[in-house]
Amino acid sequence: AECPLGSGALAGTTYPLDRFYTAQELGFAAPCGNSIDGVSDRDFCIELTSAMATCMMHLSRLSEEIILWCSWEFKFIELDDAFTTGSSIMPQKKNPDVTELIRGKTGRVYGDLNTLLVMMKGIPLAYDKDMQEDKEAVFDAVDTLELCLKTITPMLATMTPLPANMRRAAAKGFINATDCADYLTKKGMPFRDAYKCTGTMVGA
Template identity: 60%
Template sequence: MKLWGGRFAKNTASLVDSFNASIEFDQKLYKHDIIGSIAHAKMLGKCNIITIEESQIIIDGLQSILEDIEKGFVTFQIEYEDIHMNIEKLLIDRIGDVGKKLHTARSRNDQVAVDIRLYLREEIEEICGLLKNLLTTLKDLGKIHGDTVMPGYTHLQRAQPVTLGYHMMAYFQMFKRDLARLHDCYERVNIMPLGAGALAGTTYATDRQFLAQQLGFTDVCQNSMDAVSDRDFAIEFISDASIMMMHLSRFCEELILWSSAEFHFIEMDDAYSTGSSIMPQKKNPDVAELIRGKTGRIYGNLMNILTIMKGLPLAYNKDMQEDKPPLFDTVENLKDCLVIFNEMLKTMTVQKDQMKKATKEGFMNATDVADYLVKKGLPFRSSHEIVGKMVLHCIQHGKAIDDLSLEEFTSFSPAFTEDILEIIKIESCIASKVSYGSTAKGSIETMIQQAEDFLSNI
């Protein structure tokens, strides 16, 4: 008979047992379920709801079950539906009727809510560590490639010269925001629902603050109905993960382009590339492509859990059992992507000469020529028009702006003097950016120092 079966005249159909059970996926929560139950048993003893001796018997039993699970000695049973009922049944089988007292003053509704929060709190801490590793790699690449000249793009068209170090530090800012979002999410995860009961609280004089202290939560859910029906924290996490995956996907898209023969800015390490089953010459950036593809999977998980929750009346509904697959899948895939992306990034080879060569095409110093004329007293719009005509002239004659003689410059405007020949050099264009946050070497050095300060304080 089911542990909840007293009200029923006959057993559930085997088809219902299979359909209703969640043990296949929620067994991942065994450790968190036992940790929560141990804290609950301590609280029951402290509050004289059960005796201290009974509390200790339950705790010892739970600890022995945890040890056996981790040794692989336990097989969970589908007829007990979920991880909570499986562990409770194991406990009763081991210690007898005392085990039946564990579920006093709680429900599976607040039990699963605390399990998920304990799990997610632990996973967020691990993911934050992986993000810190990636931020360190980006900072290191920023420092190494502060002088590595490359084209900057808008609309995927060459726009202005920058450095690879500058480009890496742009991604540093993205992932730094991701880390901040996770830290913020953690605060809302770290609120304890245990002791809320099914939805209305309990008639027992429990001590929920003691529970929070035992389990390391900073606060207690203030409304029991909200405590058992809330999955905002899980939705928020998957939303944060989706933004992070979007950043990984954008980065991967660039690495995929850069590794192509058309760009040849980088080469992926053999250990993080694959070949073709038919074309022996191929070296494919499959790792980056798969991360880009998994981004859609994480987005799907976000839509999944939002759709599950969107029409549910308060409080708990069985629909909420389906919150765990998208959450677990997001956590595991996000961690995998962060680990392998970081290693792929650290091992790629940068083709510095090819990057620099690419800055010689596309009139990437045109804006600097316009700025030169502005500093000579011309309005920006007039300068823009003059330089546009210069670019058209260069296109028609197969030249770059760098190839123009001083006489050709002055034919477009008498404001040009000999110093323009130095100013139009790509290195000069980069060095001339004096605004805060620019691509100039001094600016990048400031970014690196800020990044090192940030990383040393997290």
């Protein structure tokens, strides 16, 4: 890491500072080589928030899978009651609140990343007061991701798989049709013909 101390507002200072000494005392490897970069750059904020937005994207996609798997149409898993609530009108319904909230909060972290990008796009190469807005976006993204991780971890650890329902679903829809087409191909039939033949049998 490089130390920005001594960069001033833009182009350093006329004072005879030993920037290598102060950088070493503060635990940095060296002073930053470019004073403009030292004070006007916020790439580290953007890169961190981008990484957090990517993490939230994966959590959101996993949450969507879990929401589907919990539905009556699938019923592949059952979530612990601690991570669900009942419906306000349907007594039999169990709402997967945690996963729905994570899915929604993903857009919030995307918004934090967009805040930083829009903030930086039009300011000149120096320190500008606009940059004070970076902290709110970064801290919000950190807090949101941390909250989601702390919540989804015990939810995953306590959910109950329902393998009998999974097996029943796997037995439907001719899941082995591709294997059948591959078998015919291995026996010498062109794959296009094997594909058509298998599709005809499945549709019969």
